[in-house]
Amino acid sequence: MKNIIYSALLSLLTVFSIQAQTPDEVYSAASKEVQNKMDENKKNGEKLLSGIVAKHVFKIEGPIGYNLSDLDVHIAEAPEMIDYALNLNRDWSKILSVEFTCNAILTLEEIKAYLQKVNVTIIKDKVSYSLK
DSSP states (O other), X not given: OHHHHHHHHHHHHHHHTOOOOSHHHHHHXXXXXXXXXXXXXXXXXXXXXXXXXXXXEEEEEOBTTSOHHHHHXXXXXXXXXXXXXXEEOTTSSBEEEEEEEEETTSOXXXXXXXXXXXXXXXXXXXXXXXXX
């Protein structure tokens, strides 16, 4: 029963926290500078998201006791991932949020999959875009 409730809550979080992923959605959520770069990419026949970086910030819940090296391993598998950082509470006993910097082509769902592999619960997420 607990697993069913957990799965239902995770599904709801996924539905309600979807952020920009397609080039059109990135364009509408991006700054004028990023929009200009996407326009330039289109004009030059390049991939629309080429040279665009996404910063995903996830507020999460989960004990710090899980194996952080597992997260490193999963992220190393993603060539589009540039970096990530953990924000901890003052006594380092709890992870408050995690920030992923990646090429904008990497979708929100793909990044969430990395967090699910290390058994944390996503409470909230947001994304911003900038030039590489």
